[in-house]
Amino acid sequence: MSAEFERLVAQFERFQSKIQRVDDQFASIGQMQAEIGALEATATSPDRTVTVVAGPGGSVTDIRIADGAMRQDGRALANTLMATLREAVAESARKQAVVVDQHMGGSLGLTEQVLETQAEVLGTSVEELRSKVEQETPRRAVNEGEPEDYSAQSFMARAEDAPAPPPATGGSQGDEFLKNLFDDRGDH
Template identity: 45%
Template sequence: MSAQLDELIAQFENFQAKVRQAEASFAGVGDMQERISQVENAVTSPDGAVTVVAGAGGTVTDIRLAAGATRLDSAQLSALIMNTLRQAVAGAVQQQAGIVDDAFGDAFGVNTSEQVRQAQAEAWGTEAEEPASEQPAPQQTAQRATPRRRPGPRDDDDYFEDNSILRRD
């Protein structure tokens, strides 16, 4: 009977140790949430005409157009806004992934930052970029921000020239 009791006590102590480990891992959740809520990534187009600010979850919080932006034709301005917006959102999402990695990456053996970079590279048809900590400042990031593959007008989900919002698949 004593051996069984010792075994149960050992199992219970092991369970308690795992509970303490989980509590320690999740103790930083509040701090992580606070850091994520403060994420901000501002990117300015290479010519300085467009600045986009993105926050947590890739939410666009500001778009600023310089006086020179009005000299561009509508297609150029639209493309410049979209390219700058994509870079601002991508940077904000990468920052957020880095915060998650700092809080839980080691505990769960995941690399959220790498997963985000890979997903962005696949979505844009580009190579995965280095982590944000190794990237130049956001102003410089915008200078190499143009995706290598540019979809044709009919491939773009935002193409409404034929006045239809429905996809033709």
């Protein structure tokens, strides 16, 4: 009976480990949401007369127009404002994609998708935008002993975590208990 008890304890510990991985993954999602909520991107026109600040989702949170901007005619000022606004919103989208990819381990490839789309729309190269991302993006610190991300890890059973096959004998009460515990059909 001792060997069976040890086997049940080992299976229970693997189950707890899987639950912990799921909890860790949800904690990472909460951190990701906080980082996105605090996200801010600032763009300034080449002549330094217009500054636009964009937040999460490209929401414009501030527009600053220097006194010197009023010397431009209306059309030139509008063009400067629109170009600066587009750059701030684009930077916000890049930053947001990077945060998501950092927390999801890059498995979504979101940053690359955003860079490719922006390169096409803005008439620039992916490489140029990628260099901007590298300049704009601080690296996330990872706690020692903590995996960098959990996206590549499944909370479902892995082959090496699979329980040992039941003994060839008719099974035991412990086996029946585990079968009922993990049976998600609800017909026990």
